[in-house]
Amino acid sequence: MRESKDVVRQITVAASATFALIGAFVGSGAYGGTPVEEVAGGALSADATVIAPAGSAFTIWSIIYLGLVAYAVWQMLPKQTNTELHRRVGYWVAASLVLNAAWILSIQFDMLALSVPVIILLLVVLVRAYLITVKLPAAGAIDAIITDGTIGLYLGWVCVATAANIAAWLTAIGFTGFGVSQDVWGVAVVFVAGAVGIALAARGRAHFAPSLSLSWGLAWVAVGRLTGDLISQPTAVAAIVALVAVLASAAVFTAARLKAEQTVR
Template sequence: MGQQTSTAQQTNDRARQIVVAVSAVVAVVGSFIGSGAAGGTQIQNASNGALAADATLIAPGGSAFSIWSVIYLGLMAYAVWQFLPAQKTAPRHRLLGYPATASLLLNAAWILSIQFDLLWLSVPIIIALLAVLARIFVLMLHNKPLNTLDAVITDGTMGLYLGWVCVATAANIAAVLVASDFGGFGLNANAWAVVVLAVAAAVGIALAIYGRGRLSPTASLCWGLAWVAAARLNGDLLSTPAAIAAIVGVVVVLAVTVTTRLRASRG
């Protein structure tokens, strides 16, 4: 009986590793389609340009999306890393494998929703992606990395992924509202931009405190906010209030992260 259980677990472990690896390939293929390199429409040009850098006051500047290259490289590294024998039976990777798979498939689904001009569908997809990444973040915090390399590949990649998707979710929702001619309940676009950017910064602060100063979520979230500020100061859609709110958000989130990390180190 014990031998059968062990064999079944080994089969399940191998299946999990294969599923994660295949999902990573699907996500990377989706990224090629989203970049326009495989014949698809670039994300910023799809859905009538709803996600372009000048579509809303929350949209980051175009160069901000270069962070996806780093995230996808990390995801591929993670797919290879979790496939190695040492990670096959590791309890940590048993917990992370299928949530990571869900994030990869949701990523691909989000790209497809934009490519097929289903902008409204992109919102529940990206919210689900954010929820999955938040779950992964919690799991990583409660299950320590196996070693430094595991911390860099797994925690670093998923942290960057989470921080960026926080900003992307805010920008995505704003794009859908603008495309739907949302009236703003009496508030003008600048006021809404400041409110949304403040919420994004508050999420960054919460991640910093809960994560005891984890650097990767802060790095990507602040990267996104910084590019929002750059686009509002130098792009085609200018807004001083939105730029100031984004800059303040970067400063506050960085300060809280560093302070929390130092306190955790001392503790």
């Protein structure tokens, strides 16, 4: 009975990965789709808001999708079938893949308002998946790279994407920031993103992946605000400070864990 449930889970993950890949191709402008940066009147373009990352930031999706495909294949291998990690995390990964595709579809149909709850739900699902990988150790280095690494990169990037998506929607509906300048809002949001990154580093200890992808996003926010059409030096400086803090915290917590392990031994 449990083995049959494992097979259903494995097929569900694989099917969800296929669905997400199709959505990614559509979102890139292939198969008649409109590139994400061009939909909704350019609300999600690199210069739409002060916290929008520069266009090159989105190349990270190639790595994330590669990792997700690798995970879909990896979790179907016989040795991975009945591991507690994949039993616990599999459906959460599948849910994230479906939500990813749903987000792209909402954008393709110019439903920017709908994309906000979808990406927030995606973030919640990824947080849950990440906490499972923190609690249940991977079975070796390969499992850690494919499972922990992919989920971590996915989560870190979606943290940045969620903030950018909400900002794009608020800008599109005419939100003026209660009279507060966009520079101040930009600094505040990137500092919140940095705080989230530090919290993930503290919770994950040696899980570097969320810190890397979140820092990647912050770095491209800085690039966008220093070189794009929408210049905001305060936001750029704040993004650089935040990414340094995220990477430093990841290093500190990892060193602390290694030291604790050596003490126990």
